[in-house]
Amino acid sequence: MALFSRQKPAPVAPVNPWVLAGAAAKAQRETEASLAAGSPxxxxxxxxxxTVEHPRTRRVSMSLTEEEHESWTVAAAGRSLSAWAREQVAAQLEQGQPQNNGSEVARLRADLGRVGSNLNQLVRAVNSGHTPGSAELLEAVQAAREELARVRGELP
Known part of the structure; x- marks a missing residue:
């Protein structure tokens, strides 16, 4: 269409390289002057x-009841709930609590199983007519109590 129109294109002003070089030189002189004057x-x-140095790209989601949400919001004291929860979890991890409690729970279950087994043997002996001496019975019950107290003390 432009080939057949009678309008001529607007002339483009030629670029003066001396003007461009002058602006660049002026900027360079200003930079050198400010460096010499000591101003940054x-x-x-x-x-x-x-940009963020360590962006958070993973999302974790959880559901709360109304009461939990209200109490967490009060505990956050005006900060965002996610930042508060992140701080709480990080603080728990820094306290040195074990991350994998599976082996600890298995050990405690084994201890409780041994205590239960001892009590069952004692009750079976009493029911079958084998009456242990009162001192022996008292000692066994006391040992069972001490073991239970120790196990309870180790539970989180």
Missing amino acids: VFEPRKGGRP
Whole structure:
């Protein structure tokens, strides 16, 4: 269409290389002068969102009851709930609590099983007519109590 139109394109003004070189030289002189004067030269800020050093890219979700949500919000004291929860979890991990409690729970179950087995043997002996001496019975019951107290003390 432009080939057959009678309008001529607007002339483009030629670029003067001396003017461009002069602007660059002026900027260079200003930078050198400010460095010589001791004042720092600040680079212009980049546009857009600021970059984060350690961005959080993984999302964890949980559901709370109304009461839990209210109590957590009160405990957060004006901070965001996610930041508060993250701080609480990090604090628990820093306290040195074991991350994998499976082996500890298995050991405690084994201890409780041994205590239960001892009590069952004692009750079977009493029911079958084998009456242990009162001192022996008292000692066995006391040992069972001490073992239970120890196991309870180890439970979280």
